[in-house]
Amino acid sequence: MELRQIQYFVAVAEELHFGRAAERLHIGQPAVSQQVRRLERELHTQLFDRSGRTVTLTPVGRALLPEGRELLKALDVFAAKARRLATQSEATFRIGISSALGGRLDDFLDALPDGGAGTRFEFQTLDARTRLEEVRAGRLDAAFIRGIDSAPGLRLLTLWYDPLVVALPASHPLARRDVLDLADLAGLPLRMASRTDNPVLFDTVLSACRKEGFEPPLGPSSTGLQDTLAEIGAGAPAWTLMYPTAARTVSSRRIALLPLEGEPITICMFLAVRETADPERLEVLTETSAQVRRKVAGELRQSRRPQ
Template sequence: MELRQLRYFLAVAEELSFTRAAALLHVSQPPVSRQIMLLEAEIGTQLFERSKQYVRLTSAGQHFYDQARTLVAAANAAVVSTRRVAAGQVGKISVGLGGTAAHVFPDTLALFRRHHPEVELVLNPLNLAYHHAALLEGRIDVGLVVLPMDNDELETRKLIRMRLLAALPAGHGLATRRKLSLRDLASHDFIMVPWTKGRGFGRLTMQACRRAGFVPNVVQEAEPMESVLGMVAAGAGVAVVPESMEHLYGSKVAYRPIKEYYAAADIAIAWRKGDGSPILRAFLACCPGRSAPKRG
């Protein structure tokens, strides 16, 4: 039994005319008559009473009509839903959304929700430093990484270049300056997010300080970055933080630009290489930015 036969049968049953059914189906009448005869032979009973004056359903034909409508409707629905899945309109995607990602992704998430309201967005509150591992382990489908990145298992697209700022306790001696060099911080105690694990701002800060000619004296590690700034506000030390955090702690923390050009983070969206998910493609289409190299 073919889906085409069911559609031919339904057309005849609703028009009660082989001629009108053929016209509705945009075919000639003989193929319609032949398919109905084959269908009746397969089922083993007559579905229509035929005469020169009328065509009408038998009792078996009426029962089969009700069943055929359900089958054809289910087939049509399967086609529609499959096309929607292929277009990335339904399904699920998991996104890393903690720390810096909470400042970078909101517009993208809002746009994606507007255009794909039936896709389930699973928001995973991971700090940026752990997006890399979460992507490789399959715990998230999309996340953020700090470039450059030397992992060939991930694809990236640069989204934003984020300057690093010196964060000082209010009233700190260096707060009188409009701009600082990293070397100005060399003799001060540092508060830092963990830099020996993860791939976020802790490691980036350590690299920038070493490039400036010193290793920071880290007296306390904390995470997330908001906790680091809380300790700075309490006078426990200084920190280097992304500019997205500048709004925190108001008058209790003084933020100052850093002179070195390399005191900046290139933030990229990342996903697993070879992930051909239509939903992923739809999400990436809602993101700004351009392809970024993994090395540099």
């Protein structure tokens, strides 16, 4: 018995005409008649009554028609799933990243279904604004992004919260401590991006300082982390805040990096995707983001426990 024989049987049963069934199947009528007769021989029963001027189903044919349709439906589901899996296995995800993701990018890749096996990735290191523009335009499937709380046309999937680290001159007396209270920094100028360039970071840090009872004097706006660190390392009386992944790349002995005591100042890292993204790709990215979020949150809880 062959699946095409079931297909021909269902077509004739629905058309009750071998010629119309052949047209529907885009094959010759003799082939349809031949395969239906072979099926009847295989089943040792007659499916159609051909004795009159019209074709009719026998009682056995009527009873088998629902099962025949179910078989063909199952075949369609089987084929569709095979195509979907083949597409997934060949999928290429284009992801926009920053230059300071560090091991967090490994966490993201590890969290993918099957560890990302069979999936290709193309990473592009771009500035934040360009990353978002490329996702909106469909030239990127997703982008890692910090320092925003909304993005029109995009969905923001929470990945993790970065506890910010203080950077100040290694020659400053505060640099000899293991941890800092935020209030200890009240007299030092704060160097960071302007509110225009990074409103979420600016507002978060200023709000934390005000909660500690001081308004930090603002130094020149940071135009780039490396330039700011170079000026601080040269002895400028100032401090700034860094993401942990970026802090791990600092090798200058003239810079001291210290955590803040108590409740940390955190900034959320998101994965930005289009609201109209392909549902299957969106499902993969949503589940992966949730896995990363749980993993990083667990690590942070563990690190805060008393030793």
